[in-house]
Amino acid sequence: MAERAYDVVVIGAGPVGENAAARAVGGGLTAALVDHERFGGECSYWACVPSKALLRPGNLLAALRRMPGIDHDGRLDPAAVFARRDAFTHGGDDSAQVEWARSAGIAPVRGHARITGEREVTVDGAVLRARQAVIVCTGSVVKRPPVAGLAELPGELVWTSREATSESTVPARLAVLGGGVVGTEMAQAWARLGAEVHLFMTGSRPLPAYPAFAGDAVADGLRGDGVRLYPDTAVERVSEVDESGARAVRLAHGGREVDADRLLIATGRRPATAELGLDVVGLTPGAPLPVDDSGRVSGVDGGWLCAAGDVTGRAPLTHQGKYAARIVGDVVAATARGDSVNSSPWSAHTATADHHAVPQVVFTDPEVASVGLRESAGPGQRAVELDIAVAGSALHADGYAGRLRAIVDTRRDVLLGVTLVGPDTAELLHSATIAIVGEVPLHRLWHAVPAFPTISEVWLRLLEEYGL
């Protein structure tokens, strides 16, 4: 049996695995990077990149429609939107990412990887030995809800986020199950591309993980695009129906029925650890890989097994996974050199931001942008909330509607969290992230003067509302 040895073997060549491998190589180590599907992972081909490519034209057109003085015909051209998306995903061709790995000094390996022993990974019969560490970056897979009839539906009727981000035909009617991030983004994208969209959610509003004002604003935005919302609605059964020879899906809920041409399952994801051989090292297949803040898997002796990204069950976002990847890559390289690993908060070897400052943007119209705490957690904290109504926002768009909530640590006079909702609030988020990570006292933030007339003037209004 063929056997090769590297300092590090990284399993999963999504954005996280790529960064972990690059960082280890940058630290002087050799690394193999294994993937059984496409180099670039979910993010590049079926998630972040294509979903944002599908959303951007609709968001831009809606902004144009809100702006007097611009001639436009008010339509999206779906074929052109799909073509632009496909340019970003290279039509599914990952050769550029494989070439990037080679040029970065990483050895790309195609095939399904399993852990077959301590520091040992087997890829389709070939053993890869890891002198220093195995870093698992296998991401996550779609979680299917236990809805009666779902397992029996023909595959062509059911979309997951993969089809929702890669299909090039607009279904006449699309039913969406789940009002989280995937559900809201894809409901809006496909509604704007021309589908009649029905969005089912078990809670009273979309985006239940966010403050109510954000979910309500997104609900209004979706309704404005003709999306039919079904709050507090559990779909009890789905079944195939024959509509004059055409196949469709019937969703039954509370004695009512809705028919659709496609059903999008958007009810969450689970870590991709089922087929990894975790039992060999005493871990539970299917469960997330719990890691410490330096990326070392808990409960495995010797510190040789590490993980980063969605697979850990921590902040399942590309940027956060890449942050964890940079850290674990540096930790493995430092350990190999015999350097000490600094596990104090905010050190180069510690993913401290996971606990305090995870930024996320929901790219709907209006956008939701959030970092840190979203709700006040009790004594010593104060929520300050205000509309985004400044000269910059008024000039940005007629009828601009937005809102901001900040959570302040009143004892230390620093921000703990900021949530913004409104058109084009995404680009304001990093200023909030910097204020939180930098623990900038609000009385010092007072001297960070926002330029006139920008939407950032809301920072000044926030501080005034707080009492400065």
Ligand SMILES: Cc1cc2nc3c(=O)[nH]c(=O)nc-3n(C[C@H](O)[C@H](O)[C@H](O)COP(=O)(O)OP(=O)(O)OC[C@H]3O[C@@H](n4cnc5c(N)ncnc54)[C@H](O)[C@@H]3O)c2cc1C
């Ligand atoms: C529709 C959608 C939109 C999203 N939009 C955003 C967004 O706008 N911004 C954002 O930050 N996040 C977004 N996310 C989340 C983001 O996609 C993930 O957080 C990110 O892809 C995680 O990166 P990863 O490298 O951990 O995993 P992945 O990108 O899933 O990569 C894991 C890789 O591991 C490979 N693999 C798995 N098991 C094995 C094995 N045994 N052997 C070999 N290879 C294996 C897979 O083939 C895959 O290539 C979105 C998710 C979805 C579903």
Ligand SMILES: NC(=O)c1ccc[n+]([C@@H]2O[C@H](COP(=O)([O-])OP(=O)(O)OC[C@H]3O[C@@H](n4cnc5c(N)ncnc54)[C@H](O)[C@@H]3O)[C@@H](O)[C@H]2O)c1
């Ligand atoms: N812009 C972004 O950053 C972005 C975009 C898309 C996805 N993502 C990430 O991808 C991951 C997956 O997203 P997601 O939207 O699938 O998960 P999610 O957890 O955000 O939302 C899933 C929703 O489905 C609901 N749900 C569960 N079972 C249901 C049922 N039977 N009927 C109706 N609703 C049901 C849940 O209550 C939840 O609100 C998330 O971690 C998300 O952060 C990020």
